[in-house]
Amino acid sequence: MKTMIYYFSATGNSLHVARKIAAKLEKCTLVSIPEVSDSGTIMTDAERVGFVFPTHYFGLPPLVSSFISRLKAVNASYLFAVATSGSNRHLSSAIRQAAMLLTKQGYKLNAGFHIDMISSYTPLSDLPPRDKLNGKLEQADLAIEKAATAISIVSGNLEAEHFWLPFHAINKYWQQKLLPHAYRKFSCTDACISCGNCETVCPVNNITLHEGKPQWREKCQECLACLHFCPVKSIEFGSHTAGRKRYHHPQITYNDLISPKK
Ligand SMILES: Cc1cc2nc3c(=O)[nH]c(=O)nc-3n(C[C@H](O)[C@H](O)[C@H](O)COP(=O)(O)O)c2cc1C
Numbered sequence: 693m694k695t696m697i698y699y700f701s702a703t704g705n706s707l708h709v710a711r712k713i714a715a716k717l718e719k720c721t722l723v724s725i726p727e728v729s730d731s732g733t734i735m736t737d738a739e740r741v742g743f744v745f746p747t748h749y750f751g752l753p754p755l756v757s758s759f760i761s762r763l764k765a766v767n768a769s770y771l772f773a774v775a776t777s778g779s780n781r782h783l784s785s786a787i788r789q790a791a792m793l794l795t796k797q798g799y800k801l802n803a804g805f806h807i808d809m810i811s812s813y814t815p816l817s818d819l820p821p822r823d824k825l826n827g828k829l830e831q832a833d834l835a836i837e838k839a840a841t842a843i844s845i846v847s848g849n850l851e852a853e854h855f856w857l858p859f860h861a862i863n864k865y866w867q868q869k870l871l872p873h874a875y876r877k878f879s880c881t882d883a884c885i886s887c888g889n890c891e892t893v894c895p896v897n898n899i900t901l902h903e904g905k906p907q908w909r910e911k912c913q914e915c916l917a918c919l920h921f922c923p924v925k926s927i928e929f930g931s932h933t934a935g936r937k938r939y940h941h942p943q944i945t946y947n948d949l950i951s952p953k954k
Pocket residue numbers: 700701702703704705706707745746747748749750751776777778779780783809810811812813913914915916941
C-alpha cells in the first residue's frame with residue numbers, strides 16, 4: 693500500500709514520530725510540509741495518507757491547516773493524523789480540526805493519535821530534568837509503537853478529544869490575534885555568534901541576518917526552532933525563556949530539520 697506522510701516539526705518530536713511510523717510501513721515517503729507549502733494544490737496518489745505535527749495552542753499549527761485544506765488525495769482510502777504534544781492529551785482540538793478540514797475536502801479521517809512528548813514551549817515552562825525527560829520520551833516511544841502498529845494494519849482508531857470546542861476557539865484566537873505579532877517578541881543577546889543557524893532552521897524562511905544579527909518578519913509560526921537550535925542560546929522569546937534549557941528530540945539533529953534546498 694503506497695503511503696505518504698506529511699510532517700511539520702520544529703524541534704524534532706514530530707519528525708521522530710513520522711520516521712518511526714514510516715519504518716513500520718512499506719513504500720512510505722516522508723515529506724516535510726514547509727518544503728511543499730509554497731505550492732498551490734498538493735496532489736498525491738498514495739492510498740494511505742498521514743499527517744504528523746505538533747500541537748500549537750491546543751490545536752493545529754496554521755501551516756498544517758493550510759496544507760490540509762489544499763490536499764488532493766485522489767486514491768486515498770485511509771487517512772490518519774498524529775499530534776505530538778507536551779502535555780495532557782485531553783487539552784487539544786488538533787485531531788478534531790484535522791478531521792473537520794478533511795471533511796470539507798470530501799475525505800474522512802480514519803485514525804487520529806496523540807503522542808505526549810516534551811514541550812518545546814519553554815516560554816511557559818522549563819524542560820524537566822534529564823532523567824525525567826528521557827523517561828517521558830521512552831513512554832512516548834511505546835505510544836508511537838502502538839500508533840504505528842494501528843496505522844500499519846489500517847485500523848480505524850480515532851482518539852477522542854473531550855471538550856474540544858473551547859480549545860479550538862483558543863487556537864483560532866491565537867492564530868488570528870496573537871500569532872501575527874509573535875515575531876516582535878523575539879530578541880537576540882550579545883552572545884550571538886552570527887552563525888546563521890536560526891536563519892537556516894526557520895521552516896518558513898522568516899529570519900534574515902542583518903549586520904550579523906537575526907531579524908524576524910511577520911510570517912513567524914512561533915514554532916521556536918530558532919530559539920532551540922541557537923548553539924549559544926542567544927535567542928529569547930518574551931521575558932521567560934532566559935536561563936531556561938533548550939530542546940530538540942535526542943534522535944533528531946539540526947541537519948535532519950533543515951531544508952535540503954538551503
Ligand atoms: C507555539 C507552541 C504552542 C504549543 N502549544 C501546546 C499546547 O497547546 N499543548 C501541548 O501539549 N503542547 C504544546 N506545545 C508543545 C508542542 O506541541 C510539543 O513540544 C511538540 O511535540 C513539538 O513538536 P516538534 O518538536 O515536532 O516541533 C506548543 C509548542 C509551541 C512551540
